[in-house]
Amino acid sequence: MGRQPCCDKVGLKRGPWTMEEDHKLITFILNNGIQCWRMVPKLAGLLRCGKSCRLRWINYLRPDLKRGELSEMEENQIIELHARLGNRWSKIASHFPGRTDNEIKNHWNTRIKKRLRLLGIDPLTHHPIHPKQNVDHEQKTESELIKRSLGNEEEKVSDHQNAAELMITAEAEIEKSDESSAVHLINNYEMMCRSHDMDLWVRNQNSNYSTNCYSNEDSAVSVSYHNSTAAESSNVSIHEESSTSGDLQKWVESVDSMLSSWDGYGFNQLDQQLFF
């Protein structure tokens, strides 16, 4: 037996909501609350189906909605959550009070996907796109792509490359367990990232792992490692206040242990390059 429609659609209004309809819905909900969405349109005097009322309230009218553009920090968090959860928009949205799943889904489809592709990252798998599979067939040079992703600012391009080199060296130091040197380099990297509000991906040449490093507003450097062969990913973060304490030692150890578990996937090759 087929599913019954949620309501009798005959005579019901569709399409964009008018101010008058919005007003009726807001007034009704604020005065009566929500017991049953099916009854809301009847009781509120609206020629809409219950589902339509629910959607309008949740996505547009409820008072606790956060308006305005998503910040870069929120965007980075969405990317991180999407890597873990996939297209589970409501789960992702639950991490952002005042943001709706619809809003985040739209933002992902219209902006973040493009941004990731520009950086050479497959938005579906979150792994680097191999140059041969790169969707941008226009033979853009690496520096042109970097410029585009950073708003065409020469200075930032140069710092972006320097930061990548710093992080690559830091990882090499970690690999050699030279913590004090790694601490110094990571601190430099952190400062550079924070001062230029940027993120970047580095990737081992001829290997299957990639690294995403970024800073965010609470002064942390996060490093996500993705291993395409093992289909694993992991994330480690350091905070400014812990970068000179024993916590960093733990951080270095956790990176070490994670990477040694990935041995055999080519991580030991340190001839890394910027990958866009």
Add this chain to the structure above:
DNA sequence: AAGTTTGTCAACCGCCTGGAT
């Protein structure tokens, strides 16, 4: 100025889930 393309996002559709009976 006019026509076309591209980007954005509110709203809809249909399936899924879980509680009630």
Add this chain to the structure above:
DNA sequence: AATCCAGGCGGTTGACAAACT
């Protein structure tokens, strides 16, 4: 156990605006 049903979810559409030719 089977069925019904409301609410929830993710994919998709289409109207509108902005950018481009």
